[in-house]
Amino acid sequence: xxxxxxxxxxxxxxxxxxxxxxxxxxxxxxxxxxxxxxxxxxxxxxxxxxxxxxxxxxxxxxxxxxxxxxxxxxxxxxxxxxxxxxxxxxxxxxxxxxxxxxxxxxxxxxxxxxxxxxxxxxxxxxxxxxxxxxxxxxxxxxxxxxxxxxxxxxxxxxxxxxxxxxxxxxxxxxxxxxxxxxxxxxxxxxxxxxxxxxxxxxxxxxxxxxxxxxxxxxxxxxxxxxxxxxxxxxxxxxxxxxxxxxxxxxxxxxxxxxxxxxxxxxxxxxxxxxxxxxxxxxxxxxxxxxxxxxxxxxxxxxxxxxxxxxxxxxxxxxxxxxxxxxxxxxxxx
Amino acid sequence: xxxxxxxxxxxxxxxxxxxxxxxxxxxxxxxxxxxxxxxxxxxxxxxxxxxxxxxxxxxxxxxxxxxxxxxxxxxxxxxxxxxxxxxxxxxxxxxxxxxxxxxxxxxxxxxxxxxxxxxxxxxxxxxxxxxxxxxxxxxxxxxxxxxxxxxxxxxxxxxxxxxxxxxxxxxxxxxxxxxxxxxxxxxxxxxxxxxxxxxxxxxxxxxxxxxxxxxxxxxxxxxxxxxxxxxxxxxxxxxxxxxxxxxxxxxxxxxxxxxxxxxxxxxxxxxxxxxxxxxxxxxxxxxxxxxxxxxxxxxxxxxxxxxxxxxxxxxxxxxxxxxxxxxxxxxxx
Numbered sequence: 001x002x003x004x005x006x007x008x009x010x011x012x013x014x015x016x017x018x019x020x021x022x023x024x025x026x027x028x029x030x031x032x033x034x035x036x037x038x039x040x041x042x043x044x045x046x047x048x049x050x051x052x053x054x055x056x057x058x059x060x061x062x063x064x065x066x067x068x069x070x071x072x073x074x075x076x077x078x079x080x081x082x083x084x085x086x087x088x089x090x091x092x093x094x095x096x097x098x099x100x101x102x103x104x105x106x107x108x109x110x111x112x113x114x115x116x117x118x119x120x121x122x123x124x125x126x127x128x129x130x131x132x133x134x135x136x137x138x139x140x141x142x143x144x145x146x147x148x149x150x151x152x153x154x155x156x157x158x159x160x161x162x163x164x165x166x167x168x169x170x171x172x173x174x175x176x177x178x179x180x181x182x183x184x185x186x187x188x189x190x191x192x193x194x195x196x197x198x199x200x201x202x203x204x205x206x207x208x209x210x211x212x213x214x215x216x217x218x219x220x221x222x223x224x225x226x227x228x229x230x231x232x233x234x235x236x237x238x239x240x241x242x243x244x245x246x247x248x249x250x251x252x253x254x255x256x257x258x259x260x261x262x263x264x265x266x267x268x269x270x271x272x273x274x275x276x277x278x279x280x281x282x283x284x285x286x287x288x289x290x291x292x293x294x295x296x297x298x299x300x301x302x303x304x305x306x307x308x309x310x311x312x313x314x315x316x317x318x319x320x321x322x323x324x325x326x327x328x329x330x331x332x333x
Numbered sequence: 334x335x336x337x338x339x340x341x342x343x344x345x346x347x348x349x350x351x352x353x354x355x356x357x358x359x360x361x362x363x364x365x366x367x368x369x370x371x372x373x374x375x376x377x378x379x380x381x382x383x384x385x386x387x388x389x390x391x392x393x394x395x396x397x398x399x400x401x402x403x404x405x406x407x408x409x410x411x412x413x414x415x416x417x418x419x420x421x422x423x424x425x426x427x428x429x430x431x432x433x434x435x436x437x438x439x440x441x442x443x444x445x446x447x448x449x450x451x452x453x454x455x456x457x458x459x460x461x462x463x464x465x466x467x468x469x470x471x472x473x474x475x476x477x478x479x480x481x482x483x484x485x486x487x488x489x490x491x492x493x494x495x496x497x498x499x500x501x502x503x504x505x506x507x508x509x510x511x512x513x514x515x516x517x518x519x520x521x522x523x524x525x526x527x528x529x530x531x532x533x534x535x536x537x538x539x540x541x542x543x544x545x546x547x548x549x550x551x552x553x554x555x556x557x558x559x560x561x562x563x564x565x566x567x568x569x570x571x572x573x574x575x576x577x578x579x580x581x582x583x584x585x586x587x588x589x590x591x592x593x594x595x596x597x598x599x600x601x602x603x604x605x606x607x608x609x610x611x612x613x614x615x616x617x618x619x620x621x622x623x624x625x626x627x628x629x630x631x632x633x634x635x636x637x638x639x640x641x642x643x644x645x646x647x648x649x650x651x652x653x654x655x656x657x658x659x660x661x662x663x664x665x666x
Contacts, residue, residue: 017614018613117450118443121452185656260342279613280353282614318522319438
């Protein structure tokens, strides 16, 4: 079965490229509100489930023990730009647990945000693991290990005690099996498990509402979502989609990108969770898709019009001339 | 009609993403040797036709008048990394025509190659139009204008005399109409025209063989292809697909990437031209596809095995761990 075209890329009025994909919108009880394409095919959610992976960091009391607030919680759920604000906050969090950059096992890369790379190079610096877009998530893992007296070395391995806790949280929230059969390795070396979009969508409805989760888990999920929506810069950074959209939505929408064209999102006031993947892995199309879905769910609300702006990004060239743009297609048009 | 899946992206043994597209392989007489998907749908070839756009630079005598050799001709056909070698050669070419960076109308961007960006920033430099991946092509345009006594200002505009010459060359080589109806604006501000893959494939067979071209045009095409195959670094740069593949092929294969998942290529000894586009615009999939097609065309030759290596790129994460890879799918598997 071939998923439908969700997004078209235009140049000079002609469709230049096309992105296919699938979308699931579910409530916390498992009722489908919208399904486009194959929502049963397992997909690796990658970084889109970082908020679920941050649950034990809050539930174990680690976040409170170290005195962390919204910014730190948001950074634990982030795919960040590696800007100074992200790097210094991750460094400060590690220091609270008596650790430093050497404890991070995510690997180093230059900041995802080119301006941050240029500033770092100009200042004579070089990339380390703090600049890795996943360093906040890994910092949360490390803080939880230290607080819980769990040996942190090797924390990225699938058989490590902390990864087992994360696997349990992912299974609990999504209701899908997570094991060696559906396991891959993520860019930051931790396991990622392929599960159906419908399970992810229901899971994000549960995260947003607490329905179907234990009391402590529901409280932790609410705190993490609230933190991300209150401090969107720490979830992404300058010019990042999640940051821009959550800034506009002012606490009413949660979104989180994952590599290879994935988004998980929620509209808490509607009790709905959203999960989608562009077949080809393109972030640009996943962004347009998630915005189109949210704008549709909020139809009639002034916020829907603001979010609809994200469904029509303009493409400009190196002289700033508008040469085309993206638009939702098919059922999302 | 939906084009077939040409490339799969794997993670942990599972297919994570899929790329669809179309492929045309034609000889210079217009005989189809291979067609996959819709090869009649017009596509913007973008930078994949830079060698055709470099024809007047040679035909007018400009390249010879300024004493340019293989490197300069290759750079005129390039989408380069903005490495020091590319930037300094473009600067030297402009100087021969009495011009400098100010004459370039392509716009500025930081080098496509991250290491070059970091080096430039570390040295206290900043990006200018010479770093633009298209600066070599634009330099060729400018040199031809100066040599021919054509006012160069505004040379990027569709109605400029030199763009009219380029449009004529594109129509002649591809046999497809190029006009306002199928025109878009490229990233570097010049026009790009959407034409069917089959026309592009036949056009590249003509470029490789001279069949169907006038004598001067055939000579210029042969010189440009020979220059690119002799100096692959100047067509792309460190780690670039075209550079790596042409280095391996040692003068037997010409390839050129275009933005949004396009390749135009040729195997001169077989008299065949190749054109392809991944529907979603992904370069990673277009690279695997063009390598798979060339390996198939050369089947039984030792070079086919070397080129087959390009069809299975490994994906490693930030710790250097292999986490997956790409592979040809469907008819190309």
